[in-house]
Structures are given as C-alpha cells and as structure tokens.
Amino acid sequence: MSPNRVSIYIKLKTRPTVPIDLRALRPDRVAGLGINNIKNVKVLEGGREIFLEELFDIEAPSTFPQNSENIEIVVAGNGTEKIRFLGYKMNGGKIIVEGDIGHLAGYKMVKGSIVIKGSAGNWLGAKMKGGSIEVFGDVGNFVGAKLLGEKPGKGMKDGTIIIHGNAGSYIGLGMKGGTIIIEKNAGNMVGGYMVGGLILVQGSCGDFIGARMSGGRIIACNKIGGILPSFYIDSIVGEIRARGRVFKKPFALFIGDVLSSGRGTLAIALEENKAILQPFLKLVEEVRIP
C-alpha cells in the first residue's frame, strides 16, 4: 500500500440479530473526513437509526485523503451477512468484506470495487452502472438484475461482477451491459430479459437460459438444463473468446429470443449437451471443428 492510501477497518462488536443498512458508509462519502466523522455515520439497525460506532469497532487513521480512490474500507466480524446495501451508489474507492455479505451489496454502484471474501446474498450488483465486484464464495439470486416489474434494460448497465463460486437464479435479469462471470454453476433463467452485456457461466446452468433476451451474449461452458424452443441455431464454432478467457472446445451458437424479436447470442458447449443439441445439429449445414 502506498503511503497515501488508508484503510478503514470496522469490525462488528456483536453478532447482529436484525438487518443492518450500511448504505451511508461509502469511500467517496468519507473522503476528506476523519475518524471522528466516521463514528457518527448513521446506520439503520432494524428500523432504528444509530451511529456506526455503536455497532462497530473502528480502526482508522485520524484523517482520510481527498481522493476516494485511496480509501479502502474493510468490514469484518461475526455476522456480516446481516449487512445490506453495502456500497449503495458507491462512486469510487474500495470495500473489502472479510466474510459473507447480505442482500443488495453494490446496488446502483457507479465506480470503485467491492471484494467479498465469503458469500453474498441476493441482488448483488443490481442496477449497477460501473465498477467491479468480486465474490470468492457463492451468491444468491438476481445478480446484476433489474428490480421486479421494471422494463428490460433497467438492470446492470456496465462494470464487472466476478463470482468464483455458485450463483442462484435470475442472473443478469434485464441487464443492459457489463460482464457477469460465474466460475461454477448457475441456477435457472440466466440472462432472462437481457438486452446487452455478457454473462459467462463456466459451470452448469439451469432451465430457461436466455428467456426473452433481446440482445447481449450468454456463454454456457458446461451442461445446461435445456434450450428454449424460441431460439434459432446459427452455427457451430470451434472456440469462444470472451474478456480474455479462451474456451477451446466446440460451441453451438443460437440466436434469440424470437418471442421478444431478439438478436441475442447464446453459446452452448456442444460436447456436454449432446443429447439436448442433437435435434439442432442436423439443421446446421456446415459443421467446422478445428
């Protein structure tokens, strides 16, 4: 760490019994302030408004730099999965969670990065506009999603979410841009209603992959639950490259979803899904496998 970078270390005093709304603690909000200001940041414990120092032990230098890029907030302790709205509308800086995190982490975040050493709850990076989120454990449903009832395209707009574990259902629901990478398995409805962006699932996927998508790209590198009848097969390709990752195996490319007049691309690993893709293969005239 360079000498002008600071680290704010907050640790839960006791295990909370109710959800904690930590949206007020953002690196860009505390930039230029000092430890005394941070103690008085208002957080919601249940429905009750209290000060940060009542819940957390705080270790921080006496003053923080003006530039939020040099500020790092570390959240630790027993019961961090009760914390919600971490990094809400965050606009720079870095947040590290030494454990699990609750719902709505990185909701509407614009810039900066969040690193979660454990697992994350639902709505991770929902409606985010930029920045990056990295999760080393598993995550819940609705990663990078829009809220229910909103129009397609109101989800994640830009930025990157990398999940080293498994993910739940509705990944990238209504997303418009950006990248979601899941290194293990994902649930149902991956990329439902998406209009842009990239979802890469290295493990298996559930059913209804790409349902009602009208743009963007979904890559499923392993088994899938099934392919919807509203997708057209386009071609078979020998390898797929996405964001610097190369998968040297044959993929079947589909275009869809025709229900929403979509032109989205769905790449399905060929070998793992032979049984599902068999009826489509004879529709493709030219099979090119290097």
Added chain:
Amino acid sequence: MSNIIIKNGFVIDPLNNIRGEVMDIGIKNGKIVDPSEIRDVEATVIDASGKLVLAGAIDIHSHIAGPKVNTGRLMRPEDHYLTNIPSKLPFRRAMTGKTVPNVFAIGYKYALMGYTLVAEPACAPLKIRHAHEELNAIPMIDKMVFVLVDSNWLALDLMAENRKELLKVYLAWLLYSTKAYALKLVDPGSDAAWMVGKPSLDLDDQIPGYNLTPRDVIRFIGEANESLNLPHTIHVHCNRLGFPGNYITTLNTMKLGKDFALRNRNSIHITHVQFTGYGGDSWSTLESGGEAIANELNTNPYTTLDLGQVTFGEATTMTADAPFEFILYHLTRWKWANADVENETASGIVPYRYRKKSYVNTIQWAIGLEVLLLSRDPWRTLITTDHPNAGVFTDYPKIFAWVMSKKYREETFREVNQRALRKCSLPSIDREITLYELAVITRAAPAKFLGLEKRKGHLGIGADADIAIYDIDPRATDLSKDYEKILKTFHRAWCVIKDGEIVVKDGEIVRTIYGKTYSVDPYTSLPEDLRKELEKYLRSEFRRYYTVSLENFIIRDYEIKKLEELKVNPML
C-alpha cells in the same frame, strides 16, 4: 371537536356569489356557522389574513379504490420502489406509490392539496364490496363510488324486453344494495360484446345477443336516472374511446342528453373527454377534436364534461373498457391485466408513459386544455386527470397553472412535439382562467353535479366545514405571470379543515381522520308492489346468472365505516 374561527381570509365562494371578499368564517360541530355565534375565547382562531380561503375541492373522477386499483398495485411493483415515505405516528401512516398509491397516500395527498371529496368512478356491482373495504381504509377524504351498469346482463335483458319500469326499480335496487352513488356507463355495451370476443362498439352498432345499440342503453339508463331523481346524472365514458376519429361519437353521445332530460338541469356527464376527443383517421394523422367538443358544449345545455387531462409522465391506464386496453397492450407490449366480472362487466390495466416528445401524447395534452379554454361555461367543465389513466392526481397544480397562465403554456410548448403543436389550436388561445373560475371548476361545479351543493363546495352557513386555505394573496400576486406560485400553492395547502378538524397545517398532516362514504337510496321509498315484483324477478335471475346468492350480494350498512345515505324521492 373544537370551534374554529378563520379570520380575515380572502374568500372566494361561487355558490354564494362571493367573488373575493375579506371575511370571517365560523365552524361549530363540523358545520359552518355565522362567526358571531362563536366567541373568540372558546375557539381556535386561525389568522388567514393575506391567505386564500376556499371550500374543500372535489374530484369527481379518480380511480382510488376497487379491485382494478389493487391489481394495478400488484402488477406495478416498480411504482413503489422509490416512493416510500415512512410513517410519522400518531399523525400520519406510511405512504408509498405514485400512479397507484396505497390507501393512506391517496387520502393524505388529496388532503394536502385541499381536496376533501373524491369519487371512485367505476366498480362492478359484484366487486363493490372490495371497493367499499378500500374506501373505508382511505383516510381524510369523503368518498363515493359509482356502479357500472352498462353491460350488466340483467339490465340488458330488461332493456331488450323494453320493461322500463322494472329497469328503473332494478337500477334503484342496485344503487341501494351496493351503496353506490351514481350510475356509470363505460363504453356502453362494449363489455357485453368483449365477453363474447367482439371488439369495441360504436354508438349504433348492435350489442351481440341483444336487440339493442349503445345509443339505446344510454337512453334507457339516462331516462331511468332522471326519473329516479338521482343527485348525479349518468356518468358516461363514451364509445370508441381511444380510437382516432372518435370525437364524432362523443358529439353524438352529448346530443343524447336532450332526449331524456326531465329536470331543470343537465342530464348527461361525459367523462375524461380527452380520450374521446380525437380527430384524424389513424394514430399518425391524429388531430384534436377539442374545438368541436367545446362548441357542442357551448350550445348543448344538457351536457357536462370532465377533462381527463394528460399531464405527461408515468400513468397506469385502468378502465372497464377492456377492448381498448387490449389494443393499448399491443401498442405498448409490456404488461397487461384483464378481467371479466361474470355477467356484469370487464376491465383491463396497462401501464403507460406520456412523453412530451411524442406526437400522439402532445395532441392528447392539447385536447384537454382546448376543451376547457374554449368552453365558455366553467360551471360545466371540470378538471380531472382520470387518475391514474392520464396522469396522477398530484399533478393537478400543473393543470391549474396551464389553464391560468399563458406563460406556462408557452413554456411547455417549447418542450413538446412541434409537429403536433402545429396541428392544434391551443397556441392561438389567449384565455386565462381566473381564480374565481378555478374555484367554480374545482369546488362549486362538481358539488352541483353531484347534487351536494347544499353541503359541499361552498362556505355558506350550514355547509360541511371542509375548507382549504392556501398561502397566497390574489390581490398582491398576478398568477398568470407567476405560474411557479400556482404550482407551489396548490401542491400544498397551508391549512385544511375537514369536518371541523384541522388536518393539514403548514403543508403537513397533523391528524388522521376518516371521512364519510356517500351513497343514495332511491329504493326504499319506491311503492311496495314494485319492490315485490323486482324481488321475484331477481330471485329467478340470480339463480340463472350469478355465482353468488342474492343475500350475499347486498352490502349492509355495517360494512361501511361512516355511511351517509341520501334519501331521494323517485318520480315514478
């Protein structure tokens, strides 16, 4: 309930012909009394010097309760995400929602604007129990509900058999048993057609299965309404709503009022006329029919109108005109809910967004304002947004500012679609509504339409103490120049008194109270033999048509929180 004296307010009260006088108003036991009856020491004195004192405003057409509002809430969760306002107990409960707010938000936001009586304009008879439950939960305002009769199979049967007397008794019974206030016709006959898969009907198309046309339906029900001597006229949503070129149908419907006028007053109310005032022959060549409608209104004394003014922004269209909602869904391709209510009516809900840059939406916006500004009689034109169909009711101050200030209109002209603007006559209209006329439009005229001019909409002795005080001095400000002031003033009343209680002070809710539900009872004063005959008829027909029994259909008095039943004497 303490006594209140409002001192030195600038009072405008059109029903008592007060065109702006500084005077005192006394309130005792929820009624307005002569201020000399109350001594200052035993009353709460409100110093309203330099402030405008008006009666509580009345909204004659706003979808605030009933199953379709609830379905709208369910299908639009995105309406509630950013609009939550936590409760402030014990004064105020939590509010949420914009186009389809929760019951508390409806009551509080109306009260904050100075509205004290709101009518829910359409509910199927079978679903009206739900509407009453929801009305019971709406705080602050007085409310009423209109019952849908136009596609009711029982009524249509009676009309087809030309049993006019029994039809009148049936309608009287329907109003009595559903505790409704008036008869509503939505696209007459079209839901009967829609339920068998046929599209919308014009005024002279035949209703499938019946030897009737919508014109006959309006005549039959209008005649029944007049001879039952109901306080409100029939409330008609015209045929072919939302189709380009439909203003001809509207003009023809307005002319029908003459056919069944029996009393010395208007006999037909055309509602949200903006939606039925389209010229042209397709959406791309849409034109305004506002001028024609205003001309017809000026020459036809039997008709009254309300606007259904588009205010731009989010809206949720919800109407019993199910075939139109089906078409609107195919235009928007997003969400759609539809329902058939056994043998009574149908309904549909589609979210919609009115955009300033849209050609069609600009024309729609202009139609409403043209009708109001070109009609010469403010006593027969009302301002509504048909909440939440054309805009939310909290946008009323915008409409007030548009009609009161040419400057604000010109400001808006710069933002809207210019091609549409060139096709409208709105830019050439110079008229600016005065504050007195606004008081007529929002207070006196609707009270008169609803037949409540004795107790609502004015500040004379004996009226209900529903008073809105606005922080504006009309003698010191030129409202047509200072439209920001209009927007600000009418958005938040300075003080609102409802039934003799101060409920809003300095633009904040200070107390939650529950208003009355108004209904009419033309049935119990009918002759015994007619009632017997109807009962016999209903028993057989209910077994044939309905899934519920007659006993369960009727709403009892105890199901309504504060029932105010008006007895009327039918002229049968």
